[in-house]
Amino acid sequence: MKRLLTVLALGLLFNAGGQAAGFEARERLPAPELRASDLKGASKTLADYRGKVVVLNFWASWCPPCLREMPSLERLRLKMAGRPLEIVAVDSAETLEEVSAYLSRMKLGFPVLLDADGSNTRRWKVFALPTTFLLDAEGRIRYVLTGPTEWDEGEALRVIESLLAELPQQGKP
């Protein structure tokens, strides 16, 4: 009996661990429009990243879970250098000054876009921060994650690698 309970407890533990990040798979969903500007004011759309797997992260500088996962997004960028992956952080409904204040403390090597009026947040139906969309190289939504994770390891890395693996040749390390 004791052994059975131990097995059950371990099963629950591993099961919970495996689903901890909580990525939701989507059936190659067409992505809503993205119309944002970078920190220098240049307009950006999803077309700018076509041909690459995209990690599109909605965040805000006042949101503690968002800031907690930022270092792992930066580590992911470094780990994936030279591979067809683009990390794009869309700041939700804040001013350039607010975002810049955070970025002066936390150096990020991936593009940060501004959604100052929240229109992209509404178009993508983001109700909680952080929310992250994983897009394949054709710009279709394949996974959604609500809440933070460690992006350079575990399930997050496996999911990203699976999308990169769909790209012939280029996706390989």
Add this chain to the structure above:
Amino acid sequence: MRDIGLRMHFFRFLLLSLWAAAFGAQAGLPDYQSFPASGDRLVLWVASERGRAEPELRAAQRLAEQGTEVWSLDLVNAYFLPQLPSSMDELPPQDLADWLRAAQAGGKRVVVYAVARAAVPVLRAVALLDPAQRNRLCVMLMYPNLYTAAEPLAEPDYLDVGKLSGLRVRVLQPRRSAATPWLPGQLDRLALHGAEVSSVILENLREGYWARETPTEFEVAESQRMDAMLLRELNTWGCK
């Protein structure tokens, strides 16, 4: 053996007492904390699903010192419920409606101030009032959450809160919230139920700023002057 028998009796008595207490607490008017004052305004302060925080009680006390009477209600505590948004959806609106009627019966100008998901039971209770009672009431909602579901990439679904015609509602929305871009949708929803809606954005603040684990200096300062913020909003709004 006798000792075990006595203990069993004691535990049975304890369980019965807890059951009786829980039942008693659910019958009739919910248990609230009163901060009396001689002024002609009464604020019914309904705490969020996370329960009542110390700064809220201090603000209630300060409001009373300035002449505004406050009845402070912590619903999850009053009904022995878990601190979850869904707890708010299960509350009997009739109890709260009776509470609102009891408040209005005192003859003061009654303003309900509900935080987060507490908006749901409050609005459902208001919907049970007679139109004349509803017209005399003002409701301030601090970052209300009226969704049944809000999932990425999907249109939000809203709870049915009932008829709110003639009710004046003012929404207070902290700027630093994922809900801020969605404020127009929530206001439209309230208007669809018949409420006369207005809103104000509270700059540089996050939801529940008075009970944050790592508050900013500004949030700490604002927590200490929540009474002034509420009075300012009440006076600006001019709900009479």
